[in-house]
Amino acid sequence: MSTALAIPCPHCGAINRVPAERADEHPNCGRCKQGLFSGHPVEFTATNFDAIATRGDLPVLVDFWAPWCGPCVGFAPVFLQAAAKFEPRLRLGKVDTEAQPQLAARFGIRSIPTLILFKDGREAARQSGALNAAQLQQFVANALAPH
Template sequence: MAGKKLTCLKCAQLNRVPFDKLTDNPKCGSCGAALMPSKAVEITPAVFAKASASDDVPLVVDFWAPWCGPCKMMGPEFEKAAGKLSGQARLVKLNTQTHQSVSGKMRIKGIPTMIAFQNGREVKRQAGAMKVGQIVGWVPSN
């Protein structure tokens, strides 16, 4: 059975996980980090570049900044959504203040902005804060 490609959110190593094991808390073969975490993970531009280009499972990126009021309001909702979507999608955060080049490259015009990637391409984009139910309903299914 062919596996789903997942980039480790910690070390950026590409892993293959059988589809039926995505909900079994798979670990990275290199560093042992959880590949399908139940919490939102802060990632680096390098991990973002590799995961958004390679992963078969939906990768939902919250582009945010610590000074942004709506981002602060959405943070806990995004975290809850990560738990509800564990095994189906990976929710990650990228700080646009720290990594301004990525937000420019991705044409982020306002924050928070969520972008979903799957199979190497952007599949959805949404600007503005959302509640947990809206986030869960917005995320593409695997």
């Protein structure tokens, strides 16, 4: 018998049960019929953050950034490529700290870019500063490794 993953829809927030072995087959949301994965980071807001980032069985890696931040802008293509690589094992999302200051304050963001990996709805790892692709992969591997 297969294990079903609870996967929040990035569009409507509905929880979808997807057999683990079928998660990479581009499943659609049962409610809104849109794809559960797009290969792009989810744009998080105060409205959708908790419904997507802190629920479900997938770990979620969030990039807290700002459009005026040079290192953030330089890191953006690395993060975008990572979304295509890590989905459906890991959901990636972005929080624009200028547009969503309440989320930045809630998570105590003091410098950007800051990455926070959420597992089981809680912060599991944090990294400040831009990373290259190899460093990002290592951060994710270390954060997801069983302790």
